[in-house]
Amino acid sequence: EAGVTQFPSHSVIEKGQTVTLRCDPISGHDNLYWYRRVMGKEIKFLLHFVKESKQDESGMPNNRFLAERTGGTYSTLKVQPAELEDSGVYFCASSQDPGGDFTYEQYFGPGTRLTVT
């Protein structure tokens, strides 16, 4: 079974440019999440999709970030315009809905390293 994949693995852009990150979750996983770790800080939650709907986007830092999941499959995270403080690693994760015996497991992708210069 293929895991969560993210593209690109590394992106270097200049301040003010636009970057779009892509995440392909594990097939059949309705839940998709974005996280990021910036400047050596802790990994922090950005948002959560259930299928194509945004369930929780309370972690999105500002309106320069736009996440979409059209059709409930892959997701994109666009940063426009990028700022220096956006540099970091952006992780995507996916999960199934847990069954009656609650086990909450998220499968993470390898991350996209974003460098804004």
Added chain:
Amino acid sequence: LAKTTQPISMDSYEGQEVNITCSHNNIATNDYITWYQQFPSQGPRFIIQGYKTKVTNEVASLFIPADRKSSTLSLPRVSLSDTAVYYCLVNPPYNFNKFYFGSGTKLNVKP
């Protein structure tokens, strides 16, 4: 937000049992305790999850005392490939913005 406290780093040798303890004094009644492992240039990987007492799977055991204010991840007979950062998370079900990864514990397994 239930924050966690873990040792910054630990050293061990191959074949030893490693116990990593995490403090979570303000854990809420409906919070679960989850441990993740992360290798360099990879995303975190789920290891084990529990609510109380003891949970065991094929890779680790999780010990949770009655007051649930701490938990201990036990890795039996570690190998060099277990060198990684281990994160303890405390979270209510379905509330991901309350995930607190913290700094984690850097486990260094020596030959």
